Amino acid sequence: MKDIAATLRAWMDAGRPFALASVVATTGSSPRPLGTALAVDADGTAVGGVSGGCVEAAVYVRCQEVLESGTAATESFGSTEEERFYLGITCEGSMEVLVVRVEPDDPAIGAALDAILAGEPVSLVRAVDGPHVGDAVAISPNGFAGRLELGAIDLPAVSGTVRGGAVEGDTAVRFAVEVYSPPPRLLVYGGVDFAAPIVRVAKTLGFRVTVCDARPVFATEIRFPDADEVIVDWPHRHFDQAAVDADTAIVVLTHDAKFDLPLLERALASEAGYIGALGSRATHRDRLERLREAGLAEDALARLRSPIGLDLNGRTADETALSIVAEIVAVRNDARAGFLTNAEGPIHH
Template sequence: MLDIAAELHRWCEEGRDFAVATVVTAVGSAPRQPGAALAVDAAGTAIGSVSGGCVEGAVYELCQDALRTGQAVRESFGYSDEDAFAVGLTCGGTIDILVTPVPADDTRLRPVLAAALSAAALSGESDGRPAALVRIADGPPELLGRALLVRPDGSYEGSLGPAPDRTAALDRTAVDEARALLEAGRTATVEVGADGGRCGEPVTLLVESAVPPPRMIVFGAIDFAGALARIGKFLGYHVTVCDARPVFATARRFPDADEVVVEWPHRYLDATEVDARTVLCVLTHDAKFDIPLLERALRLPVGYVGAMGSRRTHEDRLRRLREAGLGESALARLRSPIGLDLGARTPEETALSIASEIVAARRGGSGVPLTGVQIPIHHDLSASVGMGWIGSVV
């Protein structure tokens, strides 16, 4: 639901009645992932998408029904062998949808959702504050759609509780689960007991994280950096270009970057904040910049590390890094040469090669052509939560 936060927040401020349908689970080649949402107001206006078009009509009707009845529902949509063009996912996947009515006079759910939507709408700003929205996506019908807004420090608004004597336990469990997913910047479902434990009547929680955009830090103010900044912004990163040479590191040369920093790369890395979603792209291919920078980068829990250079440059770089004290496990994090084998020549093609490798590493893709091979189109990375994802162009 937070993917349409800005528009839904405006609906809340305008006092509109609306219902929101959210993808809870997606299996197989489903076009949208958990958290994707479609909302319909009382006038019939729709925003968002849950399937890329496959089941939008049926979900739209479910939203209208929820507005009429005031009842939250959960519905599954899957592929239909009898008629691939009937209601169902013709791509072969299955999605579960949670549909929740949010009338303007709702004093329990609406304030929590409004606060979550406000937090999500601001999360893209440099001073945005992370928050997680937790909703009961499956369980006793009377609990469907109940919500909590959880912040990184563990404070929260709202309640999921099925009864006064079990409310606190379930809320505490939800807060703990949400904080863990929020730290990783992930949206996922978690199954717990209705009493807050791991037994008893199961309750499925949908946790949606609203976090600032992941960072892409590009070291080296060269033409390849300009192309990479453009594609980084397209992919939703907050892009920083850093170079020690003020004549090259200018906002005029890199208009697509969110910020341009004049500083020695390793000093900037020492002073800035990074996390498991951060991408570091080292395009300087100059040992006096590369070695102190990579020595630090390969020790950090970031998602991807890359360093431009020829194979000869790479071998020399590995030797220098070993002399600097890095072990083989740290060096193994460095994918070299950077990027996928696209035959890239131009800065734009090279940036596409690097971005393709970043996406493959982030999503668990192999990077091989899909034509003629029996491999999943969409990958499940739930087993690698918190592991990070690391990677250096010829």
């Protein structure tokens, strides 16, 4: 739902009800994760998707039916070989999709969308089956919004869970929890020519991007219109004030020891999930030696990725940016980052 949040919020603000179809369970090979959503309004306009194409038409029809009836339902797609043939599902996976009608004043969906768009953490807990299928509550640091009748569930205890269940009377009730975290951060140090396309690509992938350079002529909003922040400061001084966690990626592009080394000493001691620095292999060897002299241990130095990026043999700034951001994504996803055509096993692992 995250990728269509702005459109759904606009529909609600305009008083337009819509049907929301969300992936709540998958088995086997599935191209989209839990929480992926397709929405259809009364005019038949569709946004998002649940499968990458193979069951979109069937889900679209189901959305129109639920939008008209108002009755929520959980549907299974691809659970049998016959159904996969009928729907044109070529992979050996199946999925369950929860379809609900969303009114413009829906408190749970509205609160979840507001939190997503504000970059705040929120969990959306929804009944997948049982007598109250489709009921939902949004849980955020600001409290609860919505209604979820699931017996004696302690809602605060489930906010970090992926799936779970409860018993209401003699009926087993399943629920799904969609957890939306704030966007990952990318700190780009150095306003060089590679930085602008890195910012563009990273923003497309949902990162919150900060560009920092000590040189005012290079750190300008005109050069980096897509960045969330453009800071004029020494990189290490800015880093000392930055909130860095495991969802933070750090890209060092200045290629100048007086900027790079003080910054990398701090970055390699932080919790940052990715740290990469521009430079040749010779530059990297020299940089490592200087960092050793500064007292950094080998396990810290092993975290530094340089030369930076995946091996795409790119030459242009755009190709270099693609290589760097692709490596960040690969590290975040703990991926092999090789050619899929040469790999074995599941595509989505």
